Amino acid sequence: MAALDSLTRLTERMRSATLFAGLPDAEVQRIAAAAHLKQMPAGEYFFLQGDPAERIYLLVEGRLKLSQSAADGQQALLRVIGAGSLFGAVALAQAKEYPVSAQAAADSQAVYWTPLELMEFVKKSPELAINAMKVMAEHVQEFQDRYLQLATERVERRLARTLLRLAAQTGKKTDAGVLIDLPLTRQDLAEMSGTTLFSVSRILNQWEEQGLVAVGRTKVVVVFPHGLVRIAEDLPVKKE
Amino acid sequence: MAALDSLTRLTERMRSATLFAGLPDAEVQRIAAAAHLKQMPAGEYFFLQGDPAERIYLLVEGRLKLSQSAADGQQALLRVIGAGSLFGAVALAQAKEYPVSAQAAADSQAVYWTPLELMEFVKKSPELAINAMKVMAEHVQEFQDRYLQLATERVERRLARTLLRLAAQTGKKTDAGVLIDLPLTRQDLAEMSGTTLFSVSRILNQWEEQGLVAVGRTKVVVVFPHGLVRIAEDLPVKKE
DNA sequence: CGCTACGTTGACGTCCCTCAATTTCGGTGG
DNA sequence: CCACCGAAATTGAGGGACGTCAACGTAGCG
Numbered sequence: 302m303a304a305l306d307s308l309t310r311l312t313e314r315m316r317s318a319t320l321f322a323g324l325p326d327a328e329v330q331r332i333a334a335a336a337h338l339k340q341m342p343a344g345e346y347f348f349l350q351g352d353p354a355e356r357i358y359l360l361v362e363g364r365l366k367l368s369q370s371a372a373d374g375q376q377a378l379l380r381v382i383g384a385g386s387l388f389g390a391v392a393l394a395q396a397k398e399y400p401v402s403a404q405a406a407a408d409s410q411a412v413y414w415t416p417l418e419l420m421e422f423v424k425k426s427p428e429l430a431i432n433a434m435k436v437m438a439e440h441v442q443e444f445q446d447r448y449l450q451l452a453t454e455r456v457e458r459r460l461a462r463t464l465l466r467l468a469a470q471t472g473k474k475t476d477a478g479v480l481i482d483l484p485l486t487r488q489d490l491a492e493m494s495g496t497t498l499f500s501v502s503r504i505l506n507q508w509e510e511q512g513l514v515a516v517g518r519t520k521v522v523v524v525f526p527h528g529l530v531r532i533a534e535d536l537p538v539k540k541e
Numbered sequence: 542m543a544a545l546d547s548l549t550r551l552t553e554r555m556r557s558a559t560l561f562a563g564l565p566d567a568e569v570q571r572i573a574a575a576a577h578l579k580q581m582p583a584g585e586y587f588f589l590q591g592d593p594a595e596r597i598y599l600l601v602e603g604r605l606k607l608s609q610s611a612a613d614g615q616q617a618l619l620r621v622i623g624a625g626s627l628f629g630a631v632a633l634a635q636a637k638e639y640p641v642s643a644q645a646a647a648d649s650q651a652v653y654w655t656p657l658e659l660m661e662f663v664k665k666s667p668e669l670a671i672n673a674m675k676v677m678a679e680h681v682q683e684f685q686d687r688y689l690q691l692a693t694e695r696v697e698r699r700l701a702r703t704l705l706r707l708a709a710q711t712g713k714k715t716d717a718g719v720l721i722d723l724p725l726t727r728q729d730l731a732e733m734s735g736t737t738l739f740s741v742s743r744i745l746n747q748w749e750e751q752g753l754v755a756v757g758r759t760k761v762v763v764v765f766p767h768g769l770v771r772i773a774e775d776l777p778v779k780k781e
Numbered sequence: 782c783g784c785t786a787c788g789t790t791g792a793c794g795t796c797c798c799t800c801a802a803t804t805t806c807g808g809t810g811g
Numbered sequence: 812c813c814a815c816c817g818a819a820a821t822t823g824a825g826g827g828a829c830g831t832c833a834a835c836g837t838a839g840c841g
Binding site (some may be wrong): 502506 | 785790
């Protein structure tokens with residue numbers, strides 16, 4: 302029954318993904334049945350930047366870091382994703398190589414299809430293609446936005462945005478505030494915000510003094526989100 | 542016969558666009574026949590950021606600037622495109638609004654379809670969907686790259702890349718070097734590189750002294766591309 | 782209990798943004 | 812054709828944000 306359980310759980314996850322939105326249940330189940338399973342312990346990689354792009358993945362359990370590195374080793378942490386998210390979707394667009402690396406931030410399991418397998422389903426269900434375009438269009442927009450921000454905003458603001466985004470994505474309500482449920486080093490936050498770990502450290506401590514956040518080693522709790530929003534929106538920080 | 546001429550010219554343009562690659566000629570012609578024409582004098586806009594996204598355009602003649610602006614008026618010039626390029630493709634992904642503004646940099650003409658019209662063709666030709674995904678995947682990658690560059694590189698390098706990209710895209714060979722065939726102010730170049738017009742001015746003049754470029758008002762000629770490449774790659778600039 | 786990765790803090794430098802004052806260019810109309 | 816105007820561009824001074832580097836804590840893990 303384990304197999305059956307996992308299959309029903311899979312179709313559930315799939316239904317929550319934009320890619321499969323609006324598809325008839327029967328079709329989703331057929332696609333689920335064609336999926337392959339892949340487990341990955343924390344710290345290891347589903348694929349590395351430059352690997353041949355021969356699989357489209359859906360994360361079923363765990364957390365992933367998607368990062369890109371330049372020739373000189375400089376890195377950017379582009380996104381962090383949780384269960385229900387697609388990754389490696391470029392393979393569907395017949396890209397030759399993955400443009401990013403996908404590292405498991407926690408023990409994770411994902412299912413995957415080859416481009417050929419998914420393509421069969423695309424031919425039967427054009428919605429699938431539309432949905433894939435939606436996913437990609439969202440990404441284009443997200444990066445255009447972040448590009449603009451990086452070009453025009455200062456570090457504080459970008460870091461505030463990063464934390465708010467993370468809180469929204471992976472936030473876990475606790476009595477102390479919203480915990481970002483993912484071990485993130487200062488370096489990680491720096492790579493997500495386009496700055497250095499030193500600046501992140503200074504700013505976070507400053508915010509802690511102001512009661513906006515509570516920080517620990519690889520841990521951040523957003524205590525007073527509205528304060529961060531004010532910083533992100535570049536409004537004067539309210540005092541009372 | 543003007544109509545016939547323009548139709549054959551249109552199908553030619555379409556064939557050079559990734560979106561229609563690999564489609565049977567007959568199908569391309571059917572799609573061409575369904576296109577609507579739109580002329581735009583230099584300086585005016587095909588659409589503004591925030592306008593409802595109800596058309597997918599193909600530029601047939603002229604040049605376009607695609608730019609995005611933040612709430613506070615800060616701008617980024619995301620891309621400059623020439624004939625044969627698609628724009629407003631997000632409409633295909635059923636986005637509600639255009640995320641950028643599209644301004645004619647020269648007198649331009651474009652054809653367009655509504656999402657509904659193109660969708661009909663998508664249903665018949667899944668290749669069209671695949672191609673659309675390819676186009677979008679390319680954009681995602683481009684912006685991921687540029688994001689990384691903006692985050693990790695200094696102004697000189699970014700400006701060098703911008704010029705090289707422009708020279709490759711819109712370059713026109715002259716005996717003095719490669720002319721960037723498009724009136725671009727220092728401000729425009731600044732917005733494309735994520736810096737200020739002052740920095741652009743200083744750097745360009747410095748490069749002119751070194752014989753790398755020749756600059757004029759709203760005009761840049763790349764005289765010694767290899768020198769710019771060295772800067773873009775962060776190698777020491779060769780002297781002889 | 783010591784090693785290692787993570788984090789903090791200070792000093793310092795510099796890149797590049799900001800702002801203001803001019804100059805140059807190109808077009809337009811008298 | 813020249814004078815004039817506005818947009819584009821230059822140049823300099825000044826300062827501030829933030830990156831760089833070094834030295835030092837500190838927490839967690841084997």
